Amino acid sequence: MNLLIKATNLRKFFGDARAVDGVSLEIAGGEIYGLVGPDGAGKTTTMRLLVGALRADSGQAEICGYNIEKQTEQARAQFGYLSQRFSLYEDLTVLENIRFFAEVRGLKPDEWRPRSLEILDFVGLEKFTDRRAGQLSGGMKQKLGLASALVTRPKVLLLDEPTTGVDPVTRQDFWQLVIRLTTQGEGVSVIISTPYMDEASRCHRVGFMKDGRIIAEDTPSKLRTKLNGRILELRGAPIKVLRRVSHQDVDVEDVQAFGDKLHVRVGKGKAQEVISRLKVQIGSEGGHVDELRVVNTALEDVFIALSESK
Numbered sequence: 001m002n003l004l005i006k007a008t009n010l011r012k013f014f015g016d017a018r019a020v021d022g023v024s025l026e027i028a029g030g031e032i033y034g035l036v037g038p039d040g041a042g043k044t045t046t047m048r049l050l051v052g053a054l055r056a057d058s059g060q061a062e063i064c065g066y067n068i069e070k071q072t073e074q075a076r077a078q079f080g081y082l083s084q085r086f087s088l089y090e091d092l093t094v095l096e097n098i099r100f101f102a103e104v105r106g107l108k109p110d111e112w113r114p115r116s117l118e119i120l121d122f123v124g125l126e127k128f129t130d131r132r133a134g135q136l137s138g139g140m141k142q143k144l145g146l147a148s149a150l151v152t153r154p155k156v157l158l159l160d161e162p163t164t165g166v167d168p169v170t171r172q173d174f175w176q177l178v179i180r181l182t183t184q185g186e187g188v189s190v191i192i193s194t195p196y197m198d199e200a201s202r203c204h205r206v207g208f209m210k211d212g213r214i215i216a217e218d219t220p221s222k223l224r225t226k227l228n229g230r231i232l233e234l235r236g237a238p239i240k241v242l243r244r245v246s247h248q249d250v251d252v253e254d255v256q257a258f259g260d261k262l263h264v265r266v267g268k269g270k271a272q273e274v275i276s277r278l279k280v281q282i283g284s285e286g287g288h289v290d291e292l293r294v295v296n297t298a299l300e301d302v303f304i305a306l307s308e309s310k
């Protein structure tokens, strides 16, 4: 397999904080790998280790076969990195911003200019080349960030929460761009962190991080099967009673609001008995059930379960 990202047992502690605590990754060309997990799980630190912005306490990282610490220049030439809090130069225009990134990466004017125009066209900013970055919308800024990361034609893209705070339509555009990059030619490898479960579902594989470790890693559909038959959808009233009664049941592990419904996670093989008990118990406490059934697991259910796991 053509591995473009390979990390072995990466570790980085900040004092007592075990930011990254033994992370290994193998990501192939054309693959979109999603890194998800709660705040402070270590996603950003993992990416910073992969790009050599931080030195690992131990472990190895290779980008396209180049060791990030020993062959830094060659490794750096292979990737584009959009950091979580990247900054654009607000007083510079769109084109000038890209030019800045290109020059830092050593591209000459006859290389960067055609390449920049091609990329701005690709991300849909071709009409805004002369607009100051400070006057772009949030989503346009993210696209300019992506454009800047693409200017060297990287084989590997590291995107740290590139769509956070961006509206759903622009998020969709952004994903179309990412998918095109991975399906064109040899296909770049993408590692992307995101708080949005719909985005995690679009990744080929997802790694769930918690306390500096990847505690689960699989395709979205395989991750979902772990909770198959264990998520009940409950609709009725009053919601306070539904919630209280569900929580009190011995076989209920968790209760979460999903719009006007509750998702009730039950122990393995317990769905039918919980359904029978809840119907009776909710009725006897003055509530009523409109709907109570096993539903397909959402990735969000899986992440909630993993976040709670010890």
Ligand SMILES: Nc1ncnc2c1ncn2[C@@H]1O[C@H](COP(=O)(O)OP(=O)(O)OP(=O)(O)O)[C@@H](O)[C@H]1O
Pocket: 014, 017, 018, 019, 037, 038, 039, 040, 041, 042, 043, 044, 045, 046, 084
């Ligand atoms: N430079 C630093 N100095 C000290 N502690 C740090 C530093 N960078 C990260 N940490 C700590 O390491 C842990 C992991 O942080 P990191 O930013 O990697 O998490 P994250 O998963 O990216 O979180 P978020 O979802 O909020 O972006 C946190 O406890 C954080 O406080």
Ligand SMILES: [Mg+2]
Pocket: 043, 044, 045, 084, 160
């Ligand atoms: Mg982060």
